[in-house]
Amino acid sequence: MDDEAIVAAFVETRQQSVTICAPLLPEDYSLQAAAFASPPKWHLAHTSWFFETFILKPFASGYESPQPLYEVLFNSYYNGIGAQHPRDQRGLLSRPPLEDVLAYREFVDAAVLALAAAASDTARKTIHERMLLGIEHERQHQELFFTDFKYSLSANPLYPEYLSQALSTSVTAPPLRWLRDEGGLITIGHSGQGFCFDNELPRHRYFVEPFEFASRLVSNGEFQAFVDDGGYQRPELWLADGWAIAVAEGWTAPLHWLNRDGEQREFTLYGSQPRDAARPLCHVSGYEAEAYAQWAGARLPTEQEWEKVAVDQPDSLGGMDDGHYHPRVAADDKGVSQLYGECWQWTRSAYTPYPGYKPSPGAIGEYNGKFMSNQWVLRGGSCVTKSSQARPSYRNFFYPQDRWQFSGIRLARTLDKETDQ
Numbered sequence: 001m002d003d004e005a006i007v008a009a010f011v012e013t014r015q016q017s018v019t020i021c022a023p024l025l026p027e028d029y030s031l032q033a034a035a036f037a038s039p040p041k042w043h044l045a046h047t048s049w050f051f052e053t054f055i056l057k058p059f060a061s062g063y064e065s066p067q068p069l070y071e072v073l074f075n076s077y078y079n080g081i082g083a084q085h086p087r088d089q090r091g092l093l094s095r096p097p098l099e100d101v102l103a104y105r106e107f108v109d110a111a112v113l114a115l116a117a118a119a120s121d122t123a124r125k126t127i128h129e130r131m132l133l134g135i136e137h138e139r140q141h142q143e144l145f146f147t148d149f150k151y152s153l154s155a156n157p158l159y160p161e162y163l164s165q166a167l168s169t170s171v172t173a174p175p176l177r178w179l180r181d182e183g184g185l186i187t188i189g190h191s192g193q194g195f196c197f198d199n200e201l202p203r204h205r206y207f208v209e210p211f212e213f214a215s216r217l218v219s220n221g222e223f224q225a226f227v228d229d230g231g232y233q234r235p236e237l238w239l240a241d242g243w244a245i246a247v248a249e250g251w252t253a254p255l256h257w258l259n260r261d262g263e264q265r266e267f268t269l270y271g272s273q274p275r276d277a278a279r280p281l282c283h284v285s286g287y288e289a290e291a292y293a294q295w296a297g298a299r300l301p302t303e304q305e306w307e308k309v310a311v312d313q314p315d316s317l318g319g320m321d322d323g324h325y326h327p328r329v330a331a332d333d334k335g336v337s338q339l340y341g342e343c344w345q346w347t348r349s350a351y352t353p354y355p356g357y358k359p360s361p362g363a364i365g366e367y368n369g370k371f372m373s374n375q376w377v378l379r380g381g382s383c384v385t386k387s388s389q390a391r392p393s394y395r396n397f398f399y400p401q402d403r404w405q406f407s408g409i410r411l412a413r414t415l416d417k418e419t420d421q
Helices: 003-019 026-030 040-059 087-092 098-118 121-154 220-228 240-249 286-295 303-311
Strands: 178-181 184-188 204-208 211-214 257-260 263-268 271-274 344-350 376-380 396-398 412-414
Touching: 003 040, 003 098, 003 121, 026 040, 040 098, 040 121, 098 121, 121 263, 178 303, 184 303, 204 303, 211 303, 220 286, 240 286, 286 344, 303 344, 303 376
Parallel strands: none
Antiparallel strands: 178 211, 184 204, 211 412, 257 263, 263 271, 344 376, 376 396
């Protein structure tokens, strides 16, 4: 990406973060219903802090922050930078007010653009690399804005809307087909064209046994059959840790499923809506996904299987850029669908470093590497993912008990070696 393209992407991304907040009420900007769900105002400030901390402070001569204590208030988890305000108390930050945060964004934007225009040849490459990382980081926080804000709105018994729109309903989802893949020795990881995060590298070889891959995501109606069959009361379907959490948390259905006077409904960014049996299931944990796969006589794919299938598929234009913030029914075709733009897909793969992985030096190396423990990999992208981040090698990761993301289920099956001749 050349200099002009980087600057254009920076300006577009910074403006988009403000634009998606336009439907909010003033009271919404500090809303935080759980420790994992940050308030919108904090997202706006933290993404500015990122550019300030990793670009302006090290490269802009004489730069001074408009408020030195922002270094603590809006530091997320970078221990190499210093102290952080407690994550579960971000919603208590009534000050600075929104206008100060927006002014902070404008101050940082002007400084970054001035630095990019005046950078020396020796510093320009590093500055542009960090601008790209900051842009992609902010796009991730745009997705988190939607998932966090949805969760926080769901805690309100009025089930308020982010946007007002009636969602259409369908009778049935298209048939789920099993697509055979012969496996083999493949190369995994980013190909080197365009941006990628460090956890997508280095490329390496991996042997995949023959397998079958579901043509689409599991639908609400299909998961309802699991619920009706006592799926949440059958410990034999669950991993031990998952069963313990399901019992402790009282799980009886996916997050955001509602029942009002016998009517099946679902909380969405458009408020409470009739639950569409044909739409993809979303907001399930990895443990629920694993239990459903056991019940269905299948399994979750590995991240290598998922990437092998995705590499041969055309790019998707779905995600947050089309302005529709809820998963849609799969296309009725004979190929694979819903890889991107609807729901993240849990895999059975642990989030671990690729062979030869080395995090970047310094605090910026904390971006991905230190989280490679006790989490599962999700692949694809959701209806609130930036479309430019929908690529085969993208590795999302969450703890298997997490449910507030737009996470769904894609099934796979292992071929029987004795009968598959």
